[in-house]
Amino acid sequence: MWLVVPVLVLSALCGIWTxxxxxxxxxxxxxxxxxxxxxxxxxxxxxxxxxxxxxxxxSRDVPTATFVSYLFTVVLAVPFGAALALVERSRWGNGxxxxxxxTVAAMETRLDQLWRLAGA
Amino acid sequence: xxxxxxxxxxTVRDLSTGPGRILVAAYAVFAVAATGRSLVQLGTDADxxxxxxxxxxxxxxxxxxxxxxxxxxxPTARRVALASVVVEAAGVLVVGTLSYVATDLFPDKTVWSHxxxxxxxxxxxxxxxxxxxxxxxxKATLP
Numbered sequence: 001m002w003l004v005v006p007v008l009v010l011s012a013l014c015g016i017w018t019x020x021x022x023x024x025x026x027x028x029x030x031x032x033x034x035x036x037x038x039x040x041x042x043x044x045x046x047x048x049x050x051x052x053x054x055x056x057x058x059s060r061d062v063p064t065a066t067f068v069s070y071l072f073t074v075v076l077a078v079p080f081g082a083a084l085a086l087v088e089r090s091r092w093g094n095g096x097x098x099x100x101x102x103t104v105a106a107m108e109t110r111l112d113q114l115w116r117l118a119g120a
Numbered sequence: 121x122x123x124x125x126x127x128x129x130x131t132v133r134d135l136s137t138g139p140g141r142i143l144v145a146a147y148a149v150f151a152v153a154a155t156g157r158s159l160v161q162l163g164t165d166a167d168x169x170x171x172x173x174x175x176x177x178x179x180x181x182x183x184x185x186x187x188x189x190x191x192x193x194x195p196t197a198r199r200v201a202l203a204s205v206v207v208e209a210a211g212v213l214v215v216g217t218l219s220y221v222a223t224d225l226f227p228d229k230t231v232w233s234h235x236x237x238x239x240x241x242x243x244x245x246x247x248x249x250x251x252x253x254x255x256x257x258x259k260a261t262l263p
Binding site for chain 2: 065092
């Protein structure tokens with residue numbers, strides 16, 4: 001799972017940026033933020049494809065249902081957070097976005113864990 | 121600071137706006153997480169820990185109900201939300217305690233095991249945030 005680090009770094013960057021926006025009361029997030037968020041989303045989509053391919057070819061005993069549902073759901077978390085930040089144009093909307101980004105990081109960690117625990 | 125979204129005098133605040141958005145986001149995440157977990161558990165290995173898996177399903181339903189009620193608002197949704205949040209609080213406290221005291225009851229984990237440790241203890245915090253929010257928004261916003 002070589003995409004774990006990029007995903008965690010990108011979600012951390014987006015998360016820090018979101019905290020800054022909350023502190024400065026900048027809402028809704030600007031285009032540059034959404035560009036970065038778009039990169040995160042793109043990497044997650046790539047991870048979905050790569051993950052499914054790896055899963056189908058690996059000899060590891062990865063819990064298929066859980067792994068696949070994590071791969072899909074983590075992609076959905078990003079637009080979910082973006083939508084909340086656009087609908088609620090206040091600090092709270094950015095706070096909800098932060099919840100979504102933390103969810104991405106948590107799910108990514110869990111994905112990595114599922115893969116590692118499955119062993120070779 | 122918290123800015124009420126144009127509240128009408130004498131009405132209750134909208135459940136899903138302002139700070140409610142964060143709660144909706146968190147509840148939605150847990151609704152998905154708990155539903156996924158319970159479906160996988162019940163679908164793959166239901167006999168291993170029937171009690172734990174049933175509780176996972178109960179937690180999932182409660183989170184779904186709470187999310188829906190937060191989104192829809194209204195007096196009925198409010199009462200249903202209150203009930204589900206109270207049951208949720210009781211559930212996380214009872215299951216959390218039992219998972220330490222009576223380990224044999226829980227051969228596998230639920231969302232509520234060890235007070236939601238596997239989920240950053242958020243399952244423990246969430247119902248109390250929900251209670252607070254229901255109370256906060258329930259106050260009539262008189263000028």
